[in-house]
Amino acid sequence: MPVTPTKTIGTSLMIWQDIASAAQVISSVIDVSSKWAIAFNIMLARLTGTAFTAGWPNVRIEASGAASGNDAWVPLVTLQPAVGASIVNTTLNGAISAAATTMVVTSATNIAIGDLLFLGHTTTPGNYELVRVKLVSGTTITFEEACTYAHDNACLITDQAESYFPALDVSAYSRVRVVVDNANSGQGIKARVTYNTFDSF
Numbered sequence: 001m002p003v004t005p006t007k008t009i010g011t012s013l014m015i016w017q018d019i020a021s022a023a024q025v026i027s028s029v030i031d032v033s034s035k036w037a038i039a040f041n042i043m044l045a046r047l048t049g050t051a052f053t054a055g056w057p058n059v060r061i062e063a064s065g066a067a068s069g070n071d072a073w074v075p076l077v078t079l080q081p082a083v084g085a086s087i088v089n090t091t092l093n094g095a096i097s098a099a100a101t102t103m104v105v106t107s108a109t110n111i112a113i114g115d116l117l118f119l120g121h122t123t124t125p126g127n128y129e130l131v132r133v134k135l136v137s138g139t140t141i142t143f144e145e146a147c148t149y150a151h152d153n154a155c156l157i158t159d160q161a162e163s164y165f166p167a168l169d170v171s172a173y174s175r176v177r178v179v180v181d182n183a184n185s186g187q188g189i190k191a192r193v194t195y196n197t198f199d200s201f
Contacts, residue, residue: 006199013040014193016128018047019057019182027178027193032170033067037198039167040178042079043130045118046158047188049087055080056185061166063173073177077166084160085110092119093139095153099146105157108139116163118190119147120156127151128190130161 013027032038042059046052059079066072087110096103103119111117113133121127127149135142170176180191 003201005201008197008199010194010196012194013178014180014191016043016125016190016192018188019180019191020188021186022183024179024181024183025191027180030176030195030197031174032063032176032197033174035197035199036169036171037167038170038176039165039196041194041196042164042166042178043161043192044081044163044180045128045130045161045190046084046089047156047190049089049158050187051086052081052083053184053186054083057081057180057182057189059164059191060179060181061168062177062179063170064175065173067174076168076176079164079166081162082160087159089159090157092151092153092155092157096147096151098148098150100143101146102140102142103147103151103157105139105141108136108141111136111141111159115159116161117141118156118158118161119149119151120158121149122152122155128192130163 019025060075061077062073063076064072090105090107093104093106115133119129132144134144178193
């Protein structure tokens with residue numbers, strides 16, 4: 001008889017936030033002492049159009065075998081976005097509603113099919129999201145799938161965003177956390193982290 005595993009899905013670990021150049025953010029700690037596996041959904045977006053410095057920023061998923069204390073953290077995975085190219089950011093030219101499939105931008109220079117874009121919001125960080133480009137026609141961008149949130153006129157749109165979904169066996173660990181280290185990227189970034197856990201059968 002099939003057994004359905006117990007999972008915890010879409011838990012927020014780090015809401016969208018700005019991480020300044022030369023700054024670091026350490027997430028809260030996840031107790032995985034009763035978990036078998038964990039998968040993180042990590043999203044990174046640039047605040048400027050400047051290419052990154054090689055090796056930065058980086059995102060470390062760290063684990064500890066100790067139930068408490070800060071002296072036992074070890075990196076399990078280190079993620080680094082592509083350096084990218086220096087390109088000009090743009091802004092939204094007219095607000096769009098949730099579930100929109102297109103947007104008009106001030107300039108579509110350097111935006112290409114397949115690019116992952118960050119869509120900002122001037123007052124509501126909860127509306128930040130990433131979308132992938134299906135088509136570029138002048139300054140009209142068509143998304144591969146409809147956006148989830150509404151975005152206001154003149155909000156920031158940046159190219160070369162990245163997302164990751166690493167899944168890890170954590171059965172041997174007690175705690176897990178995520179560190180977004182922007183020490184030497186040369187620019188501010190935005191980051192968001194959620195996670196799913198495989199709890200039991």
